[in-house]
Amino acid sequence: MTEPAESRLQLAGHWLQIGRPERALGELDALPGDAALDVRAYLFRGTALHQLDRNAEAIDVLQDGLGRHGPFPPLLQVLGYALRAEGRLSEAESVFLQGLSLDPTDPDLLIGYARVCLAAGQVEKASALVERAASQVPESVVVSAARAEVAFALGKDRDMRRHSVEALSHDPEDPHARALHGTASMLTGDARAGYDSLRSAAASQPGDADLRAAAREAKLVNxxxxxxxxxxxxxxxxxxxxxxxxxxxxxxxxxxxxxxxxxxxxxxxxxxxxxxxxxxxxxxxxxxxxx
Incomplete structure (x- = not known):
């Protein structure tokens, strides 16, 4: 791969990390020839499209990538998230199970499968999957955030806030953890902390309309x-x-x-x-x- 193509792939990954998926797509669109068929190009493009809520397109891209490169856990993970976002829960479950058949201890796949279970109302199963992930990475923003999601599904607002605080202790800038902390704070009566966290999460994810709406509601309450x-x-x-x-x-x-x-x-x-x-x-x- 040429050096300019490698630089574009690295830039695309950087834009995704800081919540700018549209910039990532711009870099990927400029990839020449075979570089556009690199497994990372498929992964980054699918992730960017998923972050922009263009999940039908993301599914097509990720399935194409899997067809070209074979089973690859990161591709399966993002495909599972995109399918879940589209409400295709049984397909998402199959994808995560395929990934876990390759690596049964992968915490990201376990958490992804847990979120599918939450969407299907299978809270106890989701909780068990989250704890399996925790056995692999006990000090993890992803695990603490997933525990907060389980607590929310169970209506345990104070537990949700405790787990969201734990998530922020691992990564104070994580937008998902910020959103969970904001929601939990609003539910437990701390409207000021709720607004601060939701505003921060919305600012870091400008394409997320739901987060912007939640931040507006929190500002209204305050x-x-x-x-x-x-x-x-x-x-x-x-x-x-x-x-x-x-x-x-x-x-x-x-x-x-x-x-x-x-x-x-x-x-x-x-x-x-x-x-x-x-x-x-x-x-x-x-x-x-x-x-």
Missing amino acids: HPLMLPLRPFARFNPLVVWIGAVAIIYGLRIAGLGPLSFAFAMVWLAFCVYSWVVPPLVRRWLNRKWGQ
Whole structure:
């Protein structure tokens, strides 16, 4: 392979590492002749397309690469992720099992298979696969992040946050770990930490629309005008309504009519505030973010 072609492949890998898949594709498109058929070219192109949510194209590229180069665990891993993203879970499972037949202890393949199981609702199986991966790489951002995903699926918000903090201790700049930490922080009531992590994750993955939307929602929660609503954010609205009505009628039954009326007026004002302010703040933020 010529030196310019090798340099382009290295640049493509660099752009993928820093979350710029479109730049990676630009380098790969400029590869000459046989260099474009190198196994790394297939891997980098498939990965870039997957990161850009062009998963149907990624699947075609990766399958072509496997047809040309034979079973190669990194290609199988990315193909499995692309198939999972397309909702083709049984095919993704087959791909990860093929990879694990080549290397049963590969932690990346184990984690990939675990995520397919999570998507299929097989949480216990996913947890077992994650722990198998942990036996290979116990101090790993990928393992800690996967544990956080399992905790999320089980509804264990505090465990999710603990594992996401562990993931960040291994790699503070990992965007997936940042996104998990942001989500867990929001779920456990730490809106400021949640916004900081989600904003960081969205900035490092500019092509991820879901992350941008999550960061916008976190910024909405952190807006000063939303502070009066924050104490109620983690409660079921129906339960809050029932509680307020119970207080109003309880005060009236106890002979405290004026106090009952005052509380009812305060509650009405709060309800109007909760109906009017969030849509206005969201509209303003969307305009600011160019939506």
